[in-house]
Amino acid sequence: MNETTAASSEIEFWFEFGSTYSYLSVMRIEEAARRHGVDIAWRPFLLGPIFRELGFEGSPFTQQKEKGAYMQRDMARQCRKLGLAPWQTPSVFPRACVLPLRILWTGRDEAWIGAFCRKVMERNFVLDQDINSVEAMTDVLDQLGLPAAELVRDAQSEPVKAALRAQTEEARRRGIFGAPTFFAGKEMFWGNDRLDDALAWAASDIER
Amino acid sequence: MNETTAASSEIEFWFEFGSTYSYLSVMRIEEAARRHGVDIAWRPFLLGPIFRELGFEGSPFTQQKEKGAYMQRDMARQCRKLGLAPWQTPSVFPRACVLPLRILWTGRDEAWIGAFCRKVMERNFVLDQDINSVEAMTDVLDQLGLPAAELVRDAQSEPVKAALRAQTEEARRRGIFGAPTFFAGKEMFWGNDRLDDALAWAASDIER
Numbered sequence: 001m002n003e004t005t006a007a008s009s010e011i012e013f014w015f016e017f018g019s020t021y022s023y024l025s026v027m028r029i030e031e032a033a034r035r036h037g038v039d040i041a042w043r044p045f046l047l048g049p050i051f052r053e054l055g056f057e058g059s060p061f062t063q064q065k066e067k068g069a070y071m072q073r074d075m076a077r078q079c080r081k082l083g084l085a086p087w088q089t090p091s092v093f094p095r096a097c098v099l100p101l102r103i104l105w106t107g108r109d110e111a112w113i114g115a116f117c118r119k120v121m122e123r124n125f126v127l128d129q130d131i132n133s134v135e136a137m138t139d140v141l142d143q144l145g146l147p148a149a150e151l152v153r154d155a156q157s158e159p160v161k162a163a164l165r166a167q168t169e170e171a172r173r174r175g176i177f178g179a180p181t182f183f184a185g186k187e188m189f190w191g192n193d194r195l196d197d198a199l200a201w202a203a204s205d206i207e208r
Numbered sequence: 209m210n211e212t213t214a215a216s217s218e219i220e221f222w223f224e225f226g227s228t229y230s231y232l233s234v235m236r237i238e239e240a241a242r243r244h245g246v247d248i249a250w251r252p253f254l255l256g257p258i259f260r261e262l263g264f265e266g267s268p269f270t271q272q273k274e275k276g277a278y279m280q281r282d283m284a285r286q287c288r289k290l291g292l293a294p295w296q297t298p299s300v301f302p303r304a305c306v307l308p309l310r311i312l313w314t315g316r317d318e319a320w321i322g323a324f325c326r327k328v329m330e331r332n333f334v335l336d337q338d339i340n341s342v343e344a345m346t347d348v349l350d351q352l353g354l355p356a357a358e359l360v361r362d363a364q365s366e367p368v369k370a371a372l373r374a375q376t377e378e379a380r381r382r383g384i385f386g387a388p389t390f391f392a393g394k395e396m397f398w399g400n401d402r403l404d405d406a407l408a409w410a411a412s413d414i415e416r
Contacts, residue, residue, distance in 0.1 A: 175274040
């Protein structure tokens, strides 16, 4: 694959920070995309309104207790398989994450965005800490050497709030029903288990 | 891996014939299990009562139309990836399958059981034909050179009907919420995407 091909391939990565399987994808997508020569388009959205429309309050994992119990066990196995920190059930689930999603929106084209997303996910699922307060986000942005006060202020502006609402509306319009969801062109892939297939699709020119 | 190890490893394979992702597992489990030196314990059950308890009528794929549309597309990709016949949306979904499940129960320890399950699945998802009539099952069993009349009669006996009901009750008791589901000892794995992990777990002695 040459540089020209690599530059023309893109994967859209739709997720939110409260989502357990999105955590798995966030931690590995930059490295995996680089391997495939694919660029990442970061697409934050809110799962809550999508789930409510599907008839779930909170999350399918909290409403269906058998599925929720299984997910915890599966996450433990997946974290081990992917070489992540040992899984622990978060004390709050799903965690509210509108502020980091707004920061993600404002920084979506910046070089630091992958590192920011990993820090937020680790705060939620490894450190088991709040991710929706100004203090939490200031701490994360400080660690990355970024202008925290400015970024948090920008993220709380009306245009950014409206943009995140529009993203969620766009997710609904495109038939997204969970996270993570990937698009390679019009081709949709759901779940961390499909990340590699999605990247391979994006990297190829195959029309199937 | 030697013969002794192989004989001591087992995977429980819980599924029903109406389930699309179970189709993918049925078509490949015998070969995959042989590769891992793992025996298969065939565990038929009915998804309908399990789904109803979770609040779904029919199937999550018929009730949540976005998820159903995605599943069709994902099945097409997965069939191609696994080298199966080109996927086509069944004209009836989910298909009733209580008769083949009862036959599966009666034949679960026979050498022909894998071939029987593949024939039933292909009838449903490749030929797009009914799988719940005496005629359908007679046709399948005839093709395998088996005593169809006798097997169908046995499958419709009261003890077998009761056994399948008990299987479904056992599925609920063990926290099964979908199909296919695999158990390696007490370890549960959900979905065709976890078949290889489940087999690897069964083949190893690792206590994790």
